[in-house]
Amino acid sequence: MIKVPAEYMNEAVINAFNAPVYALHKTDSTMRDARLLAECGVPDGTVVRSDFQTAGRGRIDGRIWESAAGKDLLCTVILRRRPVPGFTLRVGLAVARTFDLFLPDGIGTAIKWPNDVLVSGKKLAGILCENSGSTLYVGTGFNIGSTSFPACLADKASSLALIAEQSGIPLPGVQNMLEAYLAQLKEVLELETWHEEVNRKLYRKGEPIVFLPGDPGCTAPVQGTIEGLGESGELLFRDAETDQLHRFFSGEFPFGYGDTSASS
Numbered sequence: 001m002i003k004v005p006a007e008y009m010n011e012a013v014i015n016a017f018n019a020p021v022y023a024l025h026k027t028d029s030t031m032r033d034a035r036l037l038a039e040c041g042v043p044d045g046t047v048v049r050s051d052f053q054t055a056g057r058g059r060i061d062g063r064i065w066e067s068a069a070g071k072d073l074l075c076t077v078i079l080r081r082r083p084v085p086g087f088t089l090r091v092g093l094a095v096a097r098t099f100d101l102f103l104p105d106g107i108g109t110a111i112k113w114p115n116d117v118l119v120s121g122k123k124l125a126g127i128l129c130e131n132s133g134s135t136l137y138v139g140t141g142f143n144i145g146s147t148s149f150p151a152c153l154a155d156k157a158s159s160l161a162l163i164a165e166q167s168g169i170p171l172p173g174v175q176n177m178l179e180a181y182l183a184q185l186k187e188v189l190e191l192e193t194w195h196e197e198v199n200r201k202l203y204r205k206g207e208p209i210v211f212l213p214g215d216p217g218c219t220a221p222v223q224g225t226i227e228g229l230g231e232s233g234e235l236l237f238r239d240a241e242t243d244q245l246h247r248f249f250s251g252e253f254p255f256g257y258g259d260t261s262a263s264s
Helices: 031-037 088-104 160-167 174-189 196-201
Strands: 021-024 047-051 073-079 109-112 116-119 124-130 134-143 209-213 220-228 236-238 245-248
Touching: 021 031, 031 047, 031 073, 031 109, 031 124, 031 134, 047 174, 088 109, 088 116, 088 124, 088 134, 088 174, 088 196, 109 196, 134 174, 196 220, 209 245, 220 245
Parallel strands: 021 047
Antiparallel strands: 047 073, 073 134, 109 116, 116 124, 124 134, 209 220, 220 236, 236 245
């Protein structure tokens, strides 16, 4: 018999993984909660979500994930398995597909390598994947109901609510979004054609950009063009100066470095 701390409320959500969904009103980080629940022995596909996080974080140290209380979907999925090639991008595809279910006709998502989902060039969701042995932790923040963002993100982020203000689309509830996401995640993790689908959605593919390889602040930016993805999800990048094709496994092209003119 699995016993979890009493503060984790078992929520009546349809989970495609046929596992529990636990909810909290407030937490510091659902990633921390997921690790605690994993130690309790919860099964593959267990989810923990919270209405509000005080210390949500991004892939890079020092970056935080801020969200208005009760407006967005903040969750971590526990997977009892080892990562497959392109794992984070597969999660990104599941997130993108989920948003596509609710977006109006003519508006679609893009996947910004390595771990963001965008619409019209603005961030709709961020992803943080971690692992410990044979357990994966898939943290995701979906911008659903938020209509304002911190000053540093005001021109870089969007939400379904902001899109609904312009298009009149109905706004899904957090639980509806979670159920749709879990169904998409389960499907994408078993999808043989994930690579082709991510390639079609790859943000700025074929366009000149400035890329920061490796860890931010540790290497000089390079100019070139995104050509697509390698078989393991690495970024195929054509150097504008040397015409050499690089395979980058880490790095980013942050907002503000969107094209070659940004470096001048």
